[in-house]
Amino acid sequence: LKTPLKQVATSQLVLTERQPDCQPLTTPPKPKETPPADPWTPTSNLKMLISAASPEIRSREQRRQLSDSSSEVLQTKHCLQEHLLGDEYEKSQPSRKEKSLGLLCHKFLARYPDYPSPSQKSYICLDEVTEELHVERRRIYDIVNVLESLHMVSRLARNRYVWHGRHNLPQTLQALKKVGEENKYIQQIQMIKKREYEHEFDPDSERNEEMASSFGSSEQSEMSFVELPGVEFRAASVNGRKYKSLRVMSQKFVMLFLVSTPQIVSLEVAAKILIGEDQLEDLDKSKFKTKIRRLYDIANVLSSLKLIKKVHVTEERGRKPAFKWTGPEVLPNTQDTKLEATSTTCSPPISESITSKEQCSKALFPSKGKQNFTRHSSLIKLVKSIENDRRKIQSAPTSPVKISASTYQSLPVFPNTIAQFPAITKQQLEGQSKTAEEMQMKCALSSPEAVPKPEPSQQPALSQPLGVCPASHSSMSPVILPHPQSGVSYAIYLHPSQAHTMTTYSPGFMLQPLPCANVTGIKSNNSKILSKITTEEGDNQRGPDDPTKSLAAEERPEMKSETSSQRCLKRSQALPENNLIKRRKSDEESLDTSLTFFPSGYLIPLTHCTHGNKAECSTKEKAGVCSVQHTAYSSPITGVIPMPASELKTVNIPAFHITPLNIMLSPNSIAAAPVLSNSCLNSSSTSSAPNPSSSALNFMLQHIGLIPAGVQVPANPVLQHVPVSSQSENISHSSGSTNVQEGKVIEFTFYSPINESNFLFSLQFLQPKEPQEPQAITENFFRTPGGPNTEPAVSANSDGTQRTSQGTLYIPQRKLEVSED
DNA sequence: TCCTCCCGCCAAGCA
DNA sequence: TGCTTGGCGGGAGGA
Numbered sequence: 001l002k003t004p005l006k007q008v009a010t011s012q013l014v015l016t017e018r019q020p021d022c023q024p025l026t027t028p029p030k031p032k033e034t035p036p037a038d039p040w041t042p043t044s045n046l047k048m049l050i051s052a053a054s055p056e057i058r059s060r061e062q063r064r065q066l067s068d069s070s071s072e073v074l075q076t077k078h079c080l081q082e083h084l085l086g087d088e089y090e091k092s093q094p095s096r097k098e099k100s101l102g103l104l105c106h107k108f109l110a111r112y113p114d115y116p117s118p119s120q121k122s123y124i125c126l127d128e129v130t131e132e133l134h135v136e137r138r139r140i141y142d143i144v145n146v147l148e149s150l151h152m153v154s155r156l157a158r159n160r161y162v163w164h165g166r167h168n169l170p171q172t173l174q175a176l177k178k179v180g181e182e183n184k185y186i187q188q189i190q191m192i193k194k195r196e197y198e199h200e201f202d203p204d205s206e207r208n209e210e211m212a213s214s215f216g217s218s219e220q221s222e223m224s225f226v227e228l229p230g231v232e233f234r235a236a237s238v239n240g241r242k243y244k245s246l247r248v249m250s251q252k253f254v255m256l257f258l259v260s261t262p263q264i265v266s267l268e269v270a271a272k273i274l275i276g277e278d279q280l281e282d283l284d285k286s287k288f289k290t291k292i293r294r295l296y297d298i299a300n301v302l303s304s305l306k307l308i309k310k311v312h313v314t315e316e317r318g319r320k321p322a323f324k325w326t327g328p329e330v331l332p333n334t335q336d337t338k339l340e341a342t343s344t345t346c347s348p349p350i351s352e353s354i355t356s357k358e359q360c361s362k363a364l365f366p367s368k369g370k371q372n373f374t375r376h377s378s379l380i381k382l383v384k385s386i387e388n389d390r391r392k393i394q395s396a397p398t399s400p401v402k403i404s405a406s407t408y409q410s411l412p413v414f415p416n417t418i419a420q421f422p423a424i425t426k427q428q429l430e431g432q433s434k435t436a437e438e439m440q441m442k443c444a445l446s447s448p449e450a451v452p453k454p455e456p457s458q459q460p461a462l463s464q465p466l467g468v469c470p471a472s473h474s475s476m477s478p479v480i481l482p483h484p485q486s487g488v489s490y491a492i493y494l495h496p497s498q499a500h501t502m503t504t505y506s507p508g509f510m511l512q513p514l515p516c517a518n519v520t521g522i523k524s525n526n527s528k529i530l531s532k533i534t535t536e537e538g539d540n541q542r543g544p545d546d547p548t549k550s551l552a553a554e555e556r557p558e559m560k561s562e563t564s565s566q567r568c569l570k571r572s573q574a575l576p577e578n579n580l581i582k583r584r585k586s587d588e589e590s591l592d593t594s595l596t597f598f599p600s601g602y603l604i605p606l607t608h609c610t611h612g613n614k615a616e617c618s619t620k621e622k623a624g625v626c627s628v629q630h631t632a633y634s635s636p637i638t639g640v641i642p643m644p645a646s647e648l649k650t651v652n653i654p655a656f657h658i659t660p661l662n663i664m665l666s667p668n669s670i671a672a673a674p675v676l677s678n679s680c681l682n683s684s685s686t687s688s689a690p691n692p693s694s695s696a697l698n699f700m701l702q703h704i705g706l707i708p709a710g711v712q713v714p715a716n717p718v719l720q721h722v723p724v725s726s727q728s729e730n731i732s733h734s735s736g737s738t739n740v741q742e743g744k745v746i747e748f749t750f751y752s753p754i755n756e757s758n759f760l761f762s763l764q765f766l767q768p769k770e771p772q773e774p775q776a777i778t779e780n781f782f783r784t785p786g787g788p789n790t791e792p793a794v795s796a797n798s799d800g801t802q803r804t805s806q807g808t809l810y811i812p813q814r815k816l817e818v819s820e821d
Numbered sequence: 822t823c824c825t826c827c828c829g830c831c832a833a834g835c836a
Numbered sequence: 837t838g839c840t841t842g843g844c845g846g847g848a849g850g851a
Binding site: 095138159290294 | 850
Binding site: 096099100101136138139158292293296297300321 | 824825826827828829835836
């Protein structure tokens, strides 16, 4: 371990002290010397305590100490300090040069080894760095962003980065070179130079238009971050800012060097190219100046990395600042198959569909090999979604420790591609045709081995995702997957008629532990589609007379490894019971860690299942109904088939859970029953409406896309019709939610800000007394009047509320014009 | 004078 | 509401 640089180090000192092989693997201790102007007085002691308590104060104080010499500020300081803050203070202030980003970067780099041991990860805590380097966070971000662009660091969590050193540099440079070539930066540079030669840079519109068209002809487009497999891009910002961030700019800048011959790039040319990519129409001076500023920032960091060196090029117009590449030579790519660096647009440079497909697939599903790639532009949405998820992970206060690439890829079942599954499936959904739907239904019904792959033409570049989707992909609804050790079953419900959702976006596709053994599937009236229910228990759980044994065996491949389930269980159990949504989100965000995933359907775990833990479900062949034979009692679960708001999709909410008693909807975990156009269910009174479980309700609404994630509707939504309960409530649940009497039907409308529509929900809480009744109820409940193969009709009430015919809730397209009630 | 780039405002996003 | 992150441009230091 090497002692870090002293704060007062001059640039020369920094340069001499920075040794490439120094290996400070941990954050070095804070330098002991105190600024001469800030002696250790009671006041300063107090200040220290205060600043220690608040980063903001700390930062402010640092700012003051470093640069604030105004008397106004000084008056607030200790008299002794103030006494010393005169000339002496100013003299003690580092000069502008000493505060340069390049020097700061040297200091920063000196803290970490160029090639850290893979076994020992160096973590970067921004707070520590800013404190120890006596610098504002903002400056550290500048450095880190550039380093991130070279995959020398990666964001781990809030305030926390991982130091990779230069291990990834060759790969990164090669990838950048490839992307640069594909983006035809050489031509752009030549074009700009040619123009400069012919004319001075002229912001006249004509010239700009030419330029714009030229850039357009070169098929430039917004480029996003070039990633490396295993070095995940975890930008904090998931919005558009990311795409003009310092990271991206830095990569582009490096690309220019790598594709140029000689490897000298002037700031002006670089700025023009970067501007040209971003906003061709705004090729104004201010933009140019801003780009130049940023390029200086980047160049300072790259210079500190000894990748570039400042030079000057002399042209007709005089001396111009430029930079020369002094980094490692990047060999040309001779084997494209080995280097999957693609333009983020992916589309223009890669013309062949297969290539494009493969590349995009690889971009989504990086193999373990040393492949470089960028993301296909068409997948930016997916990437955003993924990054959004990831960001949530990293931003969470309890962000998990980053999983290294090796860990990532050594997960028993899922590569890190799983983390992208929701987005992938979402993408798939958007492009789905009916044929695909049928195929997916078959897929869902078939064994894992028989999972049909979508037609390439329908889902270009995504067949791979499907191919690698978990075997559970083929799980049909509902499926009980017991947890072998705990006896807690996992279940997934998927309404047969919604088989197309099997591969569609399913925010809640992860499994939740379902501590319930008995589940009844919902039979669809669509004869073509059969529910399938399986149970699988651990060997120590399986009863000898398990009627579903064979089926379970068939489904066994769908079970993810025990470790996955266990982790899921543990994680889930560790979370508060009453925080379903958070749990779901949290788990969802942890996809890449350990969870078992199901492509569709989701669960609200039973919060109370203390009696039974064995699933003994018999598959009612073709009917897909699992009758319950156990005497175990448990709370029902709710399942909702998630669907995209972008399409008019049917949504079935079929996850009724049948205990030996009956089918029922948990009072504390609402089952959103399909809307009945004219509620055939009992309804009469509007008083004393039972409150649906807030968490379950929100869970449902969020997952069917009616409210954004994170938005919570009150526990008592707008209940419009509250049918009278036919039975007295005798189920109690510990979640604290209002008890709901069985048989009670709650009908309420909900205005979805996302869809800008009103939706009418009917919720029924059932608890038939006979075991067989639930099936009938279920069937009735989900029977579509039109009969099999008939799509339920959507009806709009006069008030604009979207109603569906029996059994299905239709979610309208976004922007559907319905009255907001 | 102009290059260089520090500095910090402020917005976005998230918890 | 507070914090993190980072885009952005004013304007100052230095050559």
